[in-house]
Amino acid sequence: MKRPFMKKIIYSTYCLAVVGLFGLITLPALAEETGGDSLEGHQAISTADTGTPLPASITALLDQGLKFHGTFNAPGDIQGYALSYDNEPVAAYIPSTSDHAIIGTLIDPQGNAVMENQLQALVLEPMLEATWSAFEDTRFIPEGSDSASHIVYTLTDPNCPYCNALWKSSRSLIDQGELQLRHVLVGVLSEDSLRKAAAILESNDPTKALETHELNFRNGGISPVVPSEESRALLRRHAQLMREAGATGTPTSYYRDEEGNVQRINGAVSTDRLRDILGVE
Known part of the structure; x- marks a missing residue:
């Protein structure tokens, strides 16, 4: 019963993908359009580097069909989790004072999306490299x-x-x-x-x-x-x-x-x- 709920959450991502069939998607361009990541020092960590158990809220998302790719540090003592659903990147954030996960885009005071580079590094870049290798073979x-x-x-x-x-x-x-x-x-x-x-x-x-x-x-x-x-x-x-x-x-x-x-x-x-x-x- 939970999977349809997740589909509703990321439905707009699929709509954008369909509507944009005549456009160009590149990782650098995405960073430019969203204002890039001006917050240096918030490094992405691969799945292999995470040695601690995942929070229950993230595990619940995995139970609904999402995949976990790694973590990254977000500003304000917020922990970011790089996820994907049907090969579309999804970011989840958990504040240090809560066990609840928030899915969406983190915005700075100027209205710019941040943390996109970390999400790309953990989800999109490996996916695109894997696609290239598969086509070569x-x-x-x-x-x-x-x-x-x-x-x-x-x-x-x-x-x-x-x-x-x-x-x-x-x-x-x-x-x-x-x-x-x-x-x-x-x-x-x-x-x-x-x-x-x-x-x-x-x-x-x-x-x-x-x-x-x-x-x-x-x-x-x-x-x-x-x-x-x-x-x-x-x-x-x-x-x-x-x-x-x-x-x-x-x-x-x-x-x-x-x-x-x-x-x-x-x-x-x-x-x-x-x-x-x-x-x-």
Whole structure:
């Protein structure tokens, strides 16, 4: 009976994720938008560094399906707890004078959100790194030179019009040799998506088949096939990776910024915006 209550608490997070399918989410940008963490010295502590039992209120949240990632010190003798629900970060705070946990965003007197960097370090950054590693280890369809200066992994559904839009906007960067776009195919929109994804995967030249499909997207693209067991297993795996990555739709794309940190792009972006994101002239 408690789980629906937790879903209500973080429902707005899911709404924002859906509404923002055409936007860009990056960890540095989030810090800038919220005013950053001006409170130095409040360091994040990983799960492995916590040797004391968790408070009962935090344990109760874990019983409702949240995951614990670590703790961090907040101002005013407040202990912060980095949690997540369905791969979305959630912060909980317990004052030193209380056993009750408060879920939400900590605001300073100027109205700026604080502690976001700590939450990102404990939840978002490890999640994005794990996603990148998982994509490296699966079967993707590459477009562009292996020596390209930028690599972007993108979750692509053959029936997704926004995936087709991203495919189009990436052409000039691929032709320039600046970008290798690695498609992690999924078939999540419909059974037809699954069959078209299988047709691309099982072709003699998947990269060429994907190109032909995207060029003819408005006319239905590639003809669907009955997926082989190998294709079904791979696409099930990719759907699982998508869930684990916290991706709420397609396309969801991942790249490394100038500091080497994995960042996420939700939805289709224009060529100019893609150039700006990757830092390509």
